[in-house]
Amino acid sequence: MNNKQNKVQQETHNDLLRKRFYFSDWLAKVLIKTIAFISFLSIILIFVFVFREALPIFSYEEVKSAYTEEELEQETYGEENVTIQSPQKSENKSSVLNSSSEQNKSIWENIFSTVWEPISSQPKYGIIPLVLGSFKVTLIAILIAAPIGILSALFTSTFAPKWAKEILKPAIEILAGFPSVVIGFFALIVMATFFQNIFGYQYRLNAFVGGVAMSLAVIPIIFTVTEDSLSAIPKSYIEASLALGAEKWQTALFVVLPAATPGIFAAVLLGIGRAFGETMIVLMATGNAALISPSIFEPVRTMSATIGAEMAEVVFGELHYNILFLLGSILFIFTFTLNAIAEFYVRNKLLKKFGGEK
């Protein structure tokens, strides 16, 4: 009797526990999963479509080389058939051949040269000054932003009294919320004149002004990531150091900071990525002259600024258009690599270090 009751109970139980198939549930899952793939898909699409528009540069060469082969064949025909005029003609043809092979070579030579003059009768697409310009501005920005960002993050996480923290954190968020065009505007109007009065340089807009302005955009990133990694350090580290008689600043300098090195490294990498790709600030504040110069007070033109300034006026499908996309591809690859390093290497290292403690 009792047994039977138990059995019935068991059965209803099983019935309740059995997973039933709900169509709406299944549909929701499928839809949600599909839509979640949009982020992944868009990364792929960005890859494909930015590179696709840069591709004609590569085939540009191929078309030209096919042309040379044709010329070559024609020339041999010419030598066989024509008897009297042959010297003159072959001279002509060899000059044609020379010029075409020059062009053929020159597309890459042109790109890796040091003159950027896309709008002239003989356009020169040397991207070297642009690449160097990007690195120059990025370097200046990081040299300013990294110390300030890291030190103030250290201040916030170790020394700062509570009221200072409550001012600093929202302040950083405010700085992060400044549209880059506003920072660019401020640099263009105020900073340029301000620094010119101090340093007395010739050109109002130059790499230095751009770099300083850029550091304002980079500081929030470096600060936030550094602060995160500083606060991820287990309390036991700090307590152990303090218990051994170390001062607060000694703990901060010799325990907290070294332990957070991978995080700080990531912060700087992300900062570099941001500075490298930032457009509006450099477009407005660096003077945009494609010069190669060791001086930081000379105007520069960065890759991003070049795209921003020239893309709107360029004819679709022209070589210039493709080369601007090539610049975009370089920017994309560079920032992608930096992000990937920051993501995998640093995160794994951090996890390994503190994984057991959390």
Add this chain to the structure above:
Amino acid sequence: MKLKKYLLGLSIKSLTAISAALILLIIFFIMSNIVSGGWRQITWEFLSTAPKEGMTEGGIFPAIFGTFLLVVIMSIFSVPIGTISAIYLTEYASSNSIVARFIRFSVNTLAGVPAIVFGLFGLGFFIQFVGKGMDNLFYGGVELRWGQPNILWASLTMALLTLPVVIVSVEEAIKAVPKELREASLALGATKWQTIRKVVLPNSLIGILTGGILAVSRGAGEVAPILFTGAAYFLPYLPSSLSDQFMELGYHIYIMSTQSPDVEATRGIQYATTLVLLLLTFTLNFSAIFLRYKLRTIKSKTG
């Protein structure tokens, strides 16, 4: 020795404090400069009329309207997609599955792609590929309607750019929903989707709102992606269809301060436009900070 140590400690402390103070000082300096340069110009007339006399006088209404339209269309795409992606990442995907890791990596990468590259993508994909394709399909390639910069493509480009912003903050909100609520709902016989719809989503509304606001603030401030996907120097009319170009606040600042024929004469307009943009992003950011703060206090109360 002791003195040396003391001095070293003091210098390190003061160095960190100085750099923190420097940040505050810079922020204060920028804000005061822009406020003092622009506030006198901001009148109702400035906000509600179009530029006049070759953009040397008049207001910025078309730019405000364009910015508004841009962020609205952008949000229509980025907020739902971002929310759903966040639901997938928190509710469906196990954190170790390869798919979830791929998506998470994509979101992080997307957040790091330079804004100008988004602009290039918008041009290469939306305008040249999708737009031209639509023109060929609908008009046989004769009429150029979608295969040129317009507000739809600019908004879609911006939506991609702001997608990670939405995903991150919605994820945070969904994670803050206590596990017990989900378990209670499932124990009552609700399916997973019912639980998400009736329990998880209503409880993370604040987070979705925060994500939306942050995305709008970001979208309103970025100029690089719209430089060549739809923003216009000057338009005598307001955009009336999705295939129209538009004026935008940030782009207006850029144009007025660098390309305008008489840069000095329009300084007041530039400052005032910058102030308007700054106020807009500030209001949005502050409300997002406030909402997030509220979310965190709720979280600490319940869990």
